[in-house]
Amino acid sequence: MKARITVTLKNGVLDPQGKAIEHALSGLGFDGVGQVRQGKVFDIELAGTDKAKAETDLKAMCDKLLANTVIENYSVAIT
Amino acid sequence: MKSAVVLLPGLNRDRDMIAALTKISGQAPATVWQTDTEIPDVDLIAIPGGFSFGDYLRCGAIAARMPVMRAVAEKAAKGVTVIGVCNGFQILVEAGLLPGVLMRNASLKFVCRQVKLQIANANTMFTRGYQPGQVIRSPVAHHDGNYFADADTLARLEGEGQVVFRYADGTNPNGSINDIAGIVNDKGNVLGLMPHPENLIEAAHGGNDGRALFESALGIAA
Numbered sequence: 001m002k003a004r005i006t007v008t009l010k011n012g013v014l015d016p017q018g019k020a021i022e023h024a025l026s027g028l029g030f031d032g033v034g035q036v037r038q039g040k041v042f043d044i045e046l047a048g049t050d051k052a053k054a055e056t057d058l059k060a061m062c063d064k065l066l067a068n069t070v071i072e073n074y075s076v077a078i079t
Numbered sequence: 080m081k082s083a084v085v086l087l088p089g090l091n092r093d094r095d096m097i098a099a100l101t102k103i104s105g106q107a108p109a110t111v112w113q114t115d116t117e118i119p120d121v122d123l124i125a126i127p128g129g130f131s132f133g134d135y136l137r138c139g140a141i142a143a144r145m146p147v148m149r150a151v152a153e154k155a156a157k158g159v160t161v162i163g164v165c166n167g168f169q170i171l172v173e174a175g176l177l178p179g180v181l182m183r184n185a186s187l188k189f190v191c192r193q194v195k196l197q198i199a200n201a202n203t204m205f206t207r208g209y210q211p212g213q214v215i216r217s218p219v220a221h222h223d224g225n226y227f228a229d230a231d232t233l234a235r236l237e238g239e240g241q242v243v244f245r246y247a248d249g250t251n252p253n254g255s256i257n258d259i260a261g262i263v264n265d266k267g268n269v270l271g272l273m274p275h276p277e278n279l280i281e282a283a284h285g286g287n288d289g290r291a292l293f294e295s296a297l298g299i300a301a
Binding site: 014017064066068070071 | 136137140141144173179180182183184185186187225227228229254
């Protein structure tokens with residue numbers, strides 16, 4: 001089983017890196033670029049076939065390590 | 080007074096911390112490694128600065144999940160004094176021993192310079208050697224010192240006097256909310272700060288502005 005975890009900054013949390021990327025895109029001539037927010041993607045391989053258990057485990061991984069829930073949200077997708 | 084310094088791969092200010100504690104307390108601190116599950120019987124535990132685990136994932140995130148940090152949390156719960164400087168502060172917030180988070184500097188640049196710090200609360204075990212409102216100097220050197228907390232947490236920190244050090248005179252180097260440079264936990268025995276007081280403790284450093292912090296925490300009269 002493979003899973004993809006996406007970690008993004010919560011709304012309202014200042015993202016200076018996203019801001020710098022936004023300016024760089026405008027500088028490259030891409031018109032109409034609105035707000036840019038930078039996040040992280042984790043591709044994780046898992047043993048077993050129990051999707052429900054995998055989802056529980058992946059959420060625990062996010063809460064315990066992969067995301068800082070003070071400033072970040074996460075989503076889990078199993079493929 | 081006995082102290083211990085936590086060692087983790089990637090820290091680089093550990094020798095500075097060991098030297099400062101040795102000079103101020105009169106005896107060399109014990110050292111504990113990341114995999115140690117027990118910390119000797121000491122009065123103060125210091126987590127130095129650096130780049131533990133290469134700042135991978137988030138600054139301090141992986142260090143905070145190492146066995147030694149469970150031991151630090153147990154000691155802190157028993158009332159042992161804990162100081163985290165720079166990466167040590169980042170590790171303490173990632174471990175949940177202090178509230179909030181330290182984000183990338185608003186300038187996106189690594190800052191290495193001297194700043195001014197106001198003693199925002201002189202009535203803590205870390206600052207009783209200073210005068211209320213006193214402004215001291217301290218070096219900073221970090222890329223992720225931009226303190227942030229949600230509105231409720233911030234109101235609690237400010238209301239309970241848990242903001243201990245604030246960047247003063249327009250020297251906020253990182254965009255930290257409310258100019259916060261250092262905070263204590265609600266019990267007042269765990270301090271985290273981005274500046275490096277251990278690098279300003281004697282004349283050879285160009286001043287001893289940081290010395291009273293360690294003297295206060297170690298219960299040594301200045």
